[in-house]
Amino acid sequence: MQRRKFLSLTLGALALAVVPASVRAEDYRKTKPTVWSAHTVEDGIKNLYGTTSTINKGVKLTAPKIAANGGAIPVDFSTKIAAKSIAVFQDANPESAVCVYSVNEYSINEYSIKIKMAKSGSITVVVQGQDGKLYSAKQSLEVALGGCEG
């Protein structure tokens, strides 16, 4: 009996010791699973950061006004704000979240990605500052040919 107890205790301790090491960088798909199934931008932001009040400044977002191909729309964004994380949303697809960057000490917050949009809509970039506030930028664009239906 004693030995069995000892074994289970050791195993438990080992399992506890292993977990923290593997979650150094935050994987938002695991920590915030509801973000990825949210259908509106507001819900997405709320599920990710717990609030929807954002300050509309400090974020630069560049996307074409009319995208010929909805399958690959170039989106550039940058911010000078000391950020903790940056999230990109759009409102043309069934779900709203596109991606979430976790910012680290090496990051220079200037990114560009290509995204898919099924129809015309708008792109929202939300920056979570280290001061805890949310900063955002929004741009609407027209999509000539949807890119989500394959």
Next chain:
Amino acid sequence: MAAIKVKAKLKKGIVKVKAMAKHEMTTYNMAKKKTGDRENANFITHLSGTINGKTVFDMSTSQFLSKNPIFKFKFKGEEFKKGDKLLMTFVDRKGKTGKGKGKIK
């Protein structure tokens, strides 16, 4: 073949990176149309970049990145030198990983 092509350039202490991941990025709608089951959707869910074991880039992604998505980003490069290798890894929805590395030029 490497699943991610990585190009990195060091200039004035800043490393500029351009990376292209080879992936179909099937959305739920596409999977449903093609195979009849939305659970067949497969896309990159997490992408990270490390140099000498230090994470310089980390993102969680959804199905709405384009097919064979391109990522451009920058990071502070004072600590790193030309010739260091940037290793990028992605994980997709089915748990498959893809890797690619590029030397900083």
